[in-house]
Amino acid sequence: xxxxxxxxxxxxxxAVAPDATLLQxxxxxxxxxxxxxxxxxxxxxxxxxxxxxxxxxxxxxxxxHFVGGG
Amino acid sequence: xxxxxDVVRDTPLTIGGRTFHSRLMVGTGKYRDNETMxxxxxxSGAAIVTxxxxxxxxxxxxxxxxxxxxxxxxxxxxxxxxxxxxxEDAIRYARLAREAGFNDFVKLEVIGDEETxxxxxxxxxxAAKVLVKEGCKVLxxxxxxxxxxxxxxxxxxxxxxxxxxxxxxxxxxLNPFSVRTIKRRLRVPVIVDAGVGTASDACVTxxxxxxxxxxxxxxxxxxxxxxxxxxxxxxxxxxxxxxxxGRMPRREVAMPSSPLEGMLD
Numbered sequence: 001x002x003x004x005x006x007x008x009x010x011x012x013x014x015a016v017a018p019d020a021t022l023l024q025x026x027x028x029x030x031x032x033x034x035x036x037x038x039x040x041x042x043x044x045x046x047x048x049x050x051x052x053x054x055x056x057x058x059x060x061x062x063x064x065h066f067v068g069g070g
Numbered sequence: 071x072x073x074x075x076d077v078v079r080d081t082p083l084t085i086g087g088r089t090f091h092s093r094l095m096v097g098t099g100k101y102r103d104n105e106t107m108x109x110x111x112x113x114s115g116a117a118i119v120t121x122x123x124x125x126x127x128x129x130x131x132x133x134x135x136x137x138x139x140x141x142x143x144x145x146x147x148x149x150x151x152x153x154x155x156x157x158e159d160a161i162r163y164a165r166l167a168r169e170a171g172f173n174d175f176v177k178l179e180v181i182g183d184e185e186t187x188x189x190x191x192x193x194x195x196x197a198a199k200v201l202v203k204e205g206c207k208v209l210x211x212x213x214x215x216x217x218x219x220x221x222x223x224x225x226x227x228x229x230x231x232x233x234x235x236x237x238x239x240x241x242x243x244l245n246p247f248s249v250r251t252i253k254r255r256l257r258v259p260v261i262v263d264a265g266v267g268t269a270s271d272a273c274v275t276x277x278x279x280x281x282x283x284x285x286x287x288x289x290x291x292x293x294x295x296x297x298x299x300x301x302x303x304x305x306x307x308x309x310x311x312x313x314x315x316g317r318m319p320r321r322e323v324a325m326p327s328s329p330l331e332g333m334l335d
Contacts, residue, residue: 010125029128035135036126037169042162044169062125064166065135068107069122069152070097070237070264070286 086207086228097286113299157197202226214248231263240267269305276309
């Protein structure tokens with residue numbers, strides 16, 4: 001079994017541990033889970049569920065936040 | 071500071087069941103730095119401040135998140151769907167914004183043309199219907215077309231936001247008649263969004279009787295954004311007060327202000 005799997009985070013391929021949860025991914029990226037919103041394969045994942053959803057090879061994950069805008 | 075609006079006893083602005091202390095809403099984009107942005111937001115007296123939803127910069131080359139500067143306890147954060155060209159994209163951005171957890175309001179934009187950034191009203195209506203059904207308070211950025219505005223109201227939008235002129239153009243209120251008509255016919259608040267260039271534009275817009283104005287570039291793009299934010303605050307108050315006061319009728323001929331009697335022989 002491979003040590004890592006590849007997922008796509010914000011459009012860029014990234015190697016993560018197999019069966020990593022979204023919460024693990026967020027903290028590994030040194031992001032505050034309260035300050036980002038996570039989308040997993042086009043579905044918004046509610047914050048309390050981040051620790052329950054596991055990633056699979058090829059998953060598309062978007063991490064977004066608020067920036068300046070009109 | 072006591073404003074003229076206190077004297078004329080205005081009713082507060084209420085959108086989607088929430089009351090706001092200012093009729094001026096400001097954007098947070100295009101500032102040279104976050105410190106200037108914050109000082110301008112403060113000077114504007116705005117209660118509602120708009121933000122955009124974008125990817126987190128994973129390389130951390132850019133500034134930390136906006137919320138390090140903008141306190142969500144002090145300002146009502148209104149997320150937009152700027153940059154979306156389809157109903158589907160706008161719905162996606164609105165759902166992400168909602169999950170950020172501050173409120174369920176969204177400034178819905180579905181853009182239809184890259185050059186003019188004019189709205190795609192068909193996509194807008196489609197997205198509005200879906201988001202209203204999901205419980206969102208939708209503030210819909212639209213053009214100054216009455217029929218579209220009526221349909222947005224029917225779709226359950228919390229406010230309708232006709233443009234004064236294209237986004238970032240600073241051309242001012244191009245069609246006061248249409249904006250006045252929309253205000254007269256709608257029951258939900260009408261907030262003019264986009265196109266204001268300077269304080270006189272804001273004043274004239276408020277004099278049409280609309281409930282508020284949202285602007286970004288007019289402040290961020292001024293040589294001194296903080297001073298312009300202050301000017302806009304005064305202009306919005308002045309325009310609102312003038313509307314409530316009711317202007318004198320226009321006349322095509324002069325009428326003296328001083329008595330005709332008592333003149334010397």
